[in-house]
Amino acid sequence: MGALSHIRVLDLSRVLAGPWCAQNLADLGADVIKVERPGAGDDTRHWGPPFAKDPKGRDTEESAYFICINRNKRSITVDISKQEGQDIIRQLAAESDVVIENYKVGDLAKYGLDYESLAKIKPDLIYCSITGFGQTGPYAHRPGYDFIIQGMGGFMSVTGEAEDVEGASPQKSGVAIADIFTGMYATTAILAAVVHRDQTGEGQYIDMSLLDTQVAVMANVSSAYLTSGEIPRRWGNASPIIVPYQTFPTSDGWMIVGAGNDGQFRHFVTAGGEAHLADNPLYLTNPDRVLRRKQLVPLLEAMTRKKTKGEWIALLEAANVPCGPINNFKEVFENEQVIARKVQIDVPHPTVGSMKLVASPMKLSKTPVEVRMAPPTLGQHTNEVLHERLQLDDASIAQLKERGII
Template structure:
């Protein structure tokens, strides 16, 4: 449970957030969860595009003030500041905020922030110690550097879609936005590393991540096999090209996933399946053998797993410490007792939509916190508060900016 006596490890760190969409806001949410004060700059009257991404019926009447369910999921612990970057005064205001920040984060295409006078050189001139983080689809060099790139396009280009699904199917992407969240996670790591280096040297720097490279890094276990070994990785459903058995198997009422990554675990599996002869079969003695003879082994295991229901097999496998799991729906996963036992779902009171349940931070500290402190912000909710607190603007100055459409 939350400990009110602890603060986040990034408490006191200020983040000027120019991100939009998914990957960038996920980065700044992670920083906010770790205790940073994140000022999310949004276009007045419009806001982040994810405010309009929605699949549940509950929030439809509250868009765009509160945001759709996608926005609500990845923007907690932030303060929203409405600033129109298309105006000269808006750009000056944004630069002033960036000059007071420890970290600046942007996921515009390369060149956009520079065209606004908010690039690294511009910000460094007024804030030499800044850690300036940039996230793009394809990187800052190369023929695609200036091209926009959505998660699905990056997944296609990276090769992820070519190994997902089953052979003979149309291209399939994983059910998760792998490129966006890989990019956001890697950018967070880069930002924290640069912040740590600044603590030692006093110097800021620019860090950058591309969604393409971040996604490719998730495929690193296949890279040597393909580049140096000439391997062709084909889609194989829930299976694994380098480990067998390591996939979902049919039961009498559904499926159970079994993952035996060692020879010992495979032997244990054979014992609990009541088929010790498989352990001693020369075709299946080692993982290399099992991979080579996958087509012979999998049907033999499937025949056995069909004899009991999923719950029975889970009890048997867990008793023998064999890695296993049910194939949960999202609803089942989000109410799984194991998840709830670790306080992984947090309820926060949102002033518009009411009680809101979000996934808690996955980070756990013994001497710090990573709590959900604030609900996702309403559009421009904290504009006056941040401008007064950070820039020292008074009420008349803020009213003037508002009357001119700057904020």
């Protein structure tokens, strides 16, 4: 039994931030019911290719995007624009501990499914809203997209090749970090609210904003600006305060070297057959190397190109120089540490057969995370949930389907 096996979650969210949060709760044991639009479902069901293939190698309707954020959930389809659909959601909310939604500000109030309305039915309800800009402020009604938030929140101003590199420009992250981090913060906030409810009996409303989150996770970069007043700049893969602490080309790929002190720098260049660089008075100390990075780095790059990535990693690990490869995803999932930690798992699925997933990184000794269900097909559990939670019989469910409510 998971740590949250006593918790029921009604997930009205779609796309990424909300589903990521709900999946975290589901991985920890919560019973999560994902509510989707009849016939269409979560937008991410259609974001592809790639789509998972069935045992005969044919594409299914299960997109890789949807798969990564919806395991351990039960899917039901409900049309909340219709009165009977709204009634179903209200009844399910009355039986739930947590509601998660990421509709535009005010949208659910039109259907009587906002926090104020549902709290009248269940006063101890924990209700989490996730939006681009939060429930207040001049931007509250704007739609929020991760890419735009990365730009507005400062992330892209410090990400990308250094500003003095020809053709350099700001870059977004390779994954939707504003969404992912907001989902993680929402998970933490919900767990705190559950503890508060268990101690006091009080439910509460949680207002999560992608922009708030993006600024917060800039961490030391935000703090550096607030402390100094100096606007942070892009440094590419280099450090503004340590040299060498960056990526380096090898004869067959790239690696990362983090020589954080003078001794490690000496071991690095000695391993590459260029020990004289450590004795050069121009590069003796880290401040010297930072001051003369434009002269030093090309010399180091010429050195690192003489060996393969594997040869360098072996040499530098033996010399206790912090280093690592830049793996493609084939290399990631073939890595012996990734295999040993069982990061990739296989679970049965009704159309795919055996579905490959990335395991949750949360490893608890007493209440371990487990994958109880693969990401659901659209509406896979509608009948089951309506029987179980609302005690509807087959005839009543059939009528709801005929009228397009579910």
